Amino acid sequence: MAPAAEDAETKRQRRRTSTAIKESLRELSVQLSLFNHQLSSHVDLRDSDLDCLDVIQRHGPLSPTALVRRTGLHAATMTGILDRLEKGGWIARDRDSVDRRAVVLRALRERNPEMFRLYSGMNTSMDKLLTGYTVDELETIADFVRRTTEAGKSATDDLTAG
Structure with missing residues (x-):
């Protein structure tokens, strides 16, 4: 939260820093999209397939309808x-098991080692990066990433709703 009364220089600095953060997030988004595109091509999936697989792995088992709702596809x-x-x-x-007409999607674990191998370079890089921060800084970063994710979900929901 911004303090109630900021001087003009502080306001300028806040605007510049906020703009730099938004630009960096756009660059991060592009880089992660490119990374995921390369990863998905290594396992013969489309980018959207990989996204849906990730949602099923993280939030499943779930119904196809729930997956449609979560992804907006x-x-x-x-x-x-x-x-x-x-x-x-x-x-x-x-x-x-209760309603035999209903289908539930479940991620299979047999291919997890393949995915872990493909993500290992990124995970190693992130582990090295994160060692440079204190626990308090990591908590602030985690809060920022969580809140940024929520803002992105809200913006996506708004676009999906029309």
Whole structure:
């Protein structure tokens, strides 16, 4: 939060720093997209397939409808994604034990070692980077990343809603 009364120089510095942070976040977004594109091509997936797989791994098991809601993708697009993920051995479509008509998506663990290997370079780089920060600084960074993620989700939801 900005203090109630900032002098003109502090306001300018805040604007410059805020702009620099937003620019860096845009650069980060592009770099992570390029990284994920390269990663997905190594495992013969499309970028959106990899995104959906990540959501299933993090939040699953879940229904296809819940996945559509979480991603904002069209149901017909999701069908193709799920077909590719299932064919590639990444997910299973299981029948719900209570409502046999309902399908539940579950990530399969057999291919996890392959993904861990592909992410290992990035994880190692991040581990090295994070050692340069104190615990208090890491908590501030974690809070910033969490709140930035929430802002991104809100903006995505707004665009999806029209």
